[in-house]
Amino acid sequence: MKKTSILLVTTLVLGFISSGVAADFDFTDPKGVNNVAFSLDAPLESISGTASGISGVVSYNPADPGGTTGKIIIQAASMQVGNTKMQEHMHSKGWMNVEKYPELVFEVESLSNLQISESGTDALAVGKLTIKGKTVKIQVPVKLTYLEGALGKRFPKKKGDLLVLRSEFAIGRSQFGVKAGEKEDKVSDKIVIRLSIAGGAEK
Amino acid sequence: MDPTSFDMVAKTKIKFSPSWFKFGGVVIFIGSVLLWLWGGARPGWTMNEIVVWKVDEITGIDYPEAHEAFLPGVEFPALGLFIFFGCVMLELVLKRFLKK
Numbered sequence: 001m002k003k004t005s006i007l008l009v010t011t012l013v014l015g016f017i018s019s020g021v022a023a024d025f026d027f028t029d030p031k032g033v034n035n036v037a038f039s040l041d042a043p044l045e046s047i048s049g050t051a052s053g054i055s056g057v058v059s060y061n062p063a064d065p066g067g068t069t070g071k072i073i074i075q076a077a078s079m080q081v082g083n084t085k086m087q088e089h090m091h092s093k094g095w096m097n098v099e100k101y102p103e104l105v106f107e108v109e110s111l112s113n114l115q116i117s118e119s120g121t122d123a124l125a126v127g128k129l130t131i132k133g134k135t136v137k138i139q140v141p142v143k144l145t146y147l148e149g150a151l152g153k154r155f156p157k158k159k160g161d162l163l164v165l166r167s168e169f170a171i172g173r174s175q176f177g178v179k180a181g182e183k184e185d186k187v188s189d190k191i192v193i194r195l196s197i198a199g200g201a202e203k
Numbered sequence: 204m205d206p207t208s209f210d211m212v213a214k215t216k217i218k219f220s221p222s223w224f225k226f227g228g229v230v231i232f233i234g235s236v237l238l239w240l241w242g243g244a245r246p247g248w249t250m251n252e253i254v255v256w257k258v259d260e261i262t263g264i265d266y267p268e269a270h271e272a273f274l275p276g277v278e279f280p281a282l283g284l285f286i287f288f289g290c291v292m293l294e295l296v297l298k299r300f301l302k303k
Contacts, residue, residue, distance in 0.1 A: 033259045033266040045247060050254065050267045080269070082250035083276075145263075153261045164262045198262040 022061035025163040025199030027054055027072060031154070034197040036074055042188035047086070051104075053078030054197055058108065060163050062146045065121045068111050072165075072197065074104040095178060096132060105130040111142070120145035125167070131176040140169040151200045160202040167195040221297035228290025235283025242275040249276035 027034060032052055039048040053075030060068045076098040081087050091098045107130075111123040125142045128135050143166045151160035172189045174180035179187070253272040256265050 031259075033262065033264055035264075035266050037267070047247075052267075080252075082252045082254065082274075083248050084251055086248065147262070150261060162262060164264065166264075196264045196266070198259075198264055 022059045022064070022067065023161065023201035023203075025058045025060055025070075025161075025201045027056045027058065027165075027197050027199035029054060029198065037194040037196075038079075039192045040188040040190070041192075042184060042186050045186045047081060047187065049079060049081035049087075049090075051075070051079040056199075058163065058165070058199055060144070060146070060201075062148070065116070065123065065144060066111050066114055068108060068123075068125075068144070070108050072106045072108075072195075074106075076102055076104055101132045103130075119143075120164075129171070129176075131171075132178055134176045136171075136175050138169075138171070140167050142167040151202065154198075154200065158200070158202055160200055162198055162200055164198045165195065166197075167193075169193055221294045221301065224290040224294040224297070228287035231290075232280075232283040232287040235279045235286075239275050239277070239279045242273075242279075245274060245276060247276050249278060250274040 034052065034054040036051045036054065037048070038051070040046065051074050054072065055075075056070060056072040058068060058070030058072070060070075076096050077091065079087075079090060079096065079098075081090060090096055093100070106127060108125050108127040110126050111121075112126060113122075113124040115122040121144045123142055123144065124139050126139050127137070129138050130136075145164040145166075147162040147164065149160075150162040151158050154162065170190050170192045173187075173191055174189050181189075251271065251273060252269050253274065254267040254269055257268055258265055
């Protein structure tokens, strides 16, 4: 009986160690590398821009990537395009209304269709995207690359891991009530979004 | 220099012609098109910033680096064409006025 109990406890402890514990990766990037690129291709005009005001925390366990959850926040005012006037219009009340809706939020609830390879984990992230105060449930393809012990290479005084998150997907601005059905000849309804961000977890 | 050449310049009277406006309009239009072509003949509006993409060595992430720049857009040849037509109209009005 005693031997069985010891064996059971040992199995549980080993199982717990091997499964690991999820770490919280902070995606606030003082280096300004994290970015979201967006592009719209309308019949009369093509618009492309970037956003760099990114923060958020993702809970990731390399032994169980399927259990990844978290939230990525983008500051709406950090969205920029190459033309000052166009940028003012984009931030204005009629379009993104950045004063009233200062954040764009993507909340990851779970990962499915996991494909693990040497270069990382490809999956389908199921979550909620909130733009201009409207929340829509979406599924987007993501690629997660776990870089063990690489945090020190980025921030020499810190020890820990890095998690790189990449995703490319399209949304419709009409889904989020951004001038739905208006001016589609110049501002496409379809917006292609490319997310390239890295977060760090200190050990 | 021969002093007589100064006299010649002083005596030369340049006669005003309404056609100058058309000529000026053509020069402005060609100039605006050349400026647009110099900027890459882009179909969009004028840009005051360009983005250069770089790669972060550690994470492999592509990230944008913004630089101030001037890239003329389609409004330049459009404005040049508008000025050209304005000059042609002015020439026609002046011709009529001078005939009278």
